Amino acid sequence: MSLLEIRQLSKNFFHLSALSLVSLSVEPGELLGLIGPNGSGKTTLFNCVTGVLRPSRGHVLFKGEDITKLTADGVYHRGISRTFQLIQLFPEMTVLENLLMAAQERKGTLFSRLLRRDETEEMDRALNLVEYLGLSGVKDNLAANLSYGQQKLLDFGMALMPDPQVILLDEPMAGVNPTMIKALVTHIQDLNAQGYTFVVIEHNMEVVMSLCRRIVVLSQGEKIAEGTPAEIHDNPAVMDAYFGT
């Protein structure tokens, strides 16, 4: 059974069709690439999967359970986390607080969160993550005061914090300097080897081609190709979508 399965998903904004009948599946332990020209519906797809947007038609299944109608917090509790193309942090919280925030709702009930004060476990994890991501030096800085690249890394760390089963990365390399891209690629491969499943939206073809074993291509809201990096590279429809005729 696929870990995440998207069936015939459509999303319309008024008369504009942002996604139409997109189907794809993500296998456990996979590192799937999602590419396509600007405006092809990649982020909309993520938004529909994570409950940020409600799809117009179609279904999202996670481990066989239909999660189409869940709100974003429900999707989070199932074990799906994500990052954002336009960075979304809690700007007036420190780096550590942002990370703790990303994990605090994972366990317990509403009232146990008021009563239980102990946070050593989460704090350990957060401290490990800041070290892993090279953010130790800024761990007590407000997120708003980080550099763009550091914010990107923090966003990534927040997605890892709840120990999710699937991580959706929305252009993690965009606007990031080449050395940090290398670091991020290493992190993703590293975590993938540990068993984390990833879906990555990325414009940097070099990165996608080297990182992913399978790639899905969207264009104008439709899936136009799917296959290995080599197959995608040689697919005329993909070239056509990117460069037009």
Next chain:
Amino acid sequence: MRGWRTLGILVGAVVLLLFPLVLEQYKLYLASLTLVYLILAIGLNLTLGYAGQISLAHAGFMSFGAYAVAILVPLGVPFEGGLVVGVVIAFLWGLVLGFPALKVKHHYLAMVTLGFNIIVFLVLRNWESLTGGSFGISGIARPRWGPVRFQSDRAYYYYILGWTVLVVASAHWILHSRWGRAFRSIRENEMRAEVVGVSLRNYKLMAFAIGSAYAGVGGALFAPLLTYIDPGAFTLDRSIQFLMMVVMGGLGRFEGPFLGAVVVTLLPELLRASEGFYLIIFSLAVILMMLFMPKGLVEIWDWMVRKMTRRRHGPAHPPAPPEPAAVLEPK
């Protein structure tokens, strides 16, 4: 920094305990009123400052506490019993009013809560058999514990002070839990909060209900302080006054309501000497404060704390520049 805070709390405690012994009656009343307003401002700061949900119905919630006490105490219910009833009613109505907050935001939410305050006012004025209508209820007794009576203004001041300590401690306890962090996350980025698992429904309802419950406490203490209440005490004007306290003090800062309650209650009194002009001067002061201290009076507080810590530790070193984003070598 921690040492200064402890010292500040100690000095504050001594002042709050001792100065009523030398105050004359009217000043004692003002001190008591400031404490009551502090409780109300703490409640609104939780809803608006921390969770980012505007409420212009705070005076309405306050009236639940005030009327519960005013109605129940003459029937033989102890004051604390009336207070608890008022707080429970305020909490439940806070939950109810929290539901629109799930659908609307910002100025739309302001309109919804404003409407609620007006409804509460009209009910208080027109339900004469229960509330005494526009004549209100007079002769509200102050609490007593067996032989101990908090009848004098001074004794009642200490009684209010006790509740204030309880409210401050409980608010501190809530805001320094995971709830406090969840409230802030909603204020800072609602969409992101939901994506990290924050149930907007649960937390918004709680932020509203708890803030309202504090208003109930404040209202219950308010009624015997004046010994007389009428619907006019719980109008929109009063709600706006609480909004002013919270905004001027410093939204989402624990110290904010302390500064806001003191300034909004006492500044007009200090300006009374200027007779007819005092409201104009007060309004001007508010405008200037908002222009130059948009984060509220806590900015002065922060500035003082920085000064003091700097003096103690010698000239402060500039904070180390953030490390360039570190690049990890593959393990």
